[in-house]
Amino acid sequence: MRNLGSNIKITVDNLTVNYNDDGPDDAPIIIFIHGFPFNKTAWNKQVTALKDNYRVIAYDVRGHGNSSAGDADFSIDLFAKDLLDLMDALKIDKVVLCGLSMGGYIALNAVEKYPDRFDALILSDTNCIADPPETKEKRMKAIESIKEFGVEKYADESIKNLFAPESFLTKKEEIAAVREMIVNTNKETLYKTLRAFYERKETCSRLQDINIPVLIMVGKEDKITPPEAAQMMHEKIEDSVLKIIEHAGHLSNIENPSEFNNQIEALVSTVYY
Numbered sequence: 642m643r644n645l646g647s648n649i650k651i652t653v654d655n656l657t658v659n660y661n662d663d664g665p666d667d668a669p670i671i672i673f674i675h676g677f678p679f680n681k682t683a684w685n686k687q688v689t690a691l692k693d694n695y696r697v698i699a700y701d702v703r704g705h706g707n708s709s710a711g712d713a714d715f716s717i718d719l720f721a722k723d724l725l726d727l728m729d730a731l732k733i734d735k736v737v738l739c740g741l742s743m744g745g746y747i748a749l750n751a752v753e754k755y756p757d758r759f760d761a762l763i764l765s766d767t768n769c770i771a772d773p774p775e776t777k778e779k780r781m782k783a784i785e786s787i788k789e790f791g792v793e794k795y796a797d798e799s800i801k802n803l804f805a806p807e808s809f810l811t812k813k814e815e816i817a818a819v820r821e822m823i824v825n826t827n828k829e830t831l832y833k834t835l836r837a838f839y840e841r842k843e844t845c846s847r848l849q850d851i852n853i854p855v856l857i858m859v860g861k862e863d864k865i866t867p868p869e870a871a872q873m874m875h876e877k878i879e880d881s882v883l884k885i886i887e888h889a890g891h892l893s894n895i896e897n898p899s900e901f902n903n904q905i906e907a908l909v910s911t912v913y914y
């Protein structure tokens with residue numbers, strides 16, 4: 642029997658995963674994977690808009706939101722395995738997978754390893770490269786800074802880069818909600834995920850093997866994973882669609898949800914018609 646609604650708990654391979662599951666039983670399924678260090682509520686504007694026509698599942702990545710962290714070191718491989726474990730536990734065979742930033746790293750890893758489990762892929766504000774040396778250095782400095790000055794300062798510094806300039810005037814509530822997500826993320830999860838990013842392998846060299854429909858979206862003013870990164874993935878994935886989202890920085894699903902959701906619907910309607 643399917644559990645419907647918000648904050649559902651399921652124990653998968655000794656890990657408690659917390660997820661939302663909305664929408665009709667027999668509708669196409671979209672699974673949403675949030676960025677770092679956020680949680681499943683980052684997808685609220687997608688869930689609300691899409692749940693009449695699709696079964697929409699948004700879950701908290703290991704250690705984030707209300708999911709437990711387990712004892713293992715974090716890695717993108719582990720996060721991708723967690724996703725497949727969750728799909729198996731929910732008895733879901735195939736889905737459209739949508740990941741933003743860290744969610745995109747996980748989605749690319751999962752599609753590469755388990756290509757038969759996905760009907761389409763939506764990559765938003767993400768990248769296929771491994772961290773260059775200067776970014777690796779920033780990861781370690783971020784860990785030191787959180788240890789020394791606390792997570793509030795880390796949140797304030799992060800926020801400056803996450804949004805398009807105009808969002809600071811027009812999206813104050815959303816920015817406050819994102820700040821809450823950051824400060825409420827467990828410190829161990831921050832450290833373990835930053836280390837996982839540091840160790841992350843590139844996925845660019847395997848993009849040519851993806852043979853499902855792919856939609857790539859990026860905020861026009863994304864400073865973290867800029868439009869050039871999206872363009873590079875678009876060139877490598879045959880027949881992929883690239884959409885630059887206006888009025889948005891790194892969190893394009895939150896900054897311009899109507900355009901973001903329209904693009905999802907356009908893709909999904911071509912997959913299941």
Ligand code: MLT
Pocket residue numbers: 675676677678741742743744838865
């Ligand atoms: C995210 O939004 O998930 C992060 O910006 C990813 C990263 O720092 O590489």
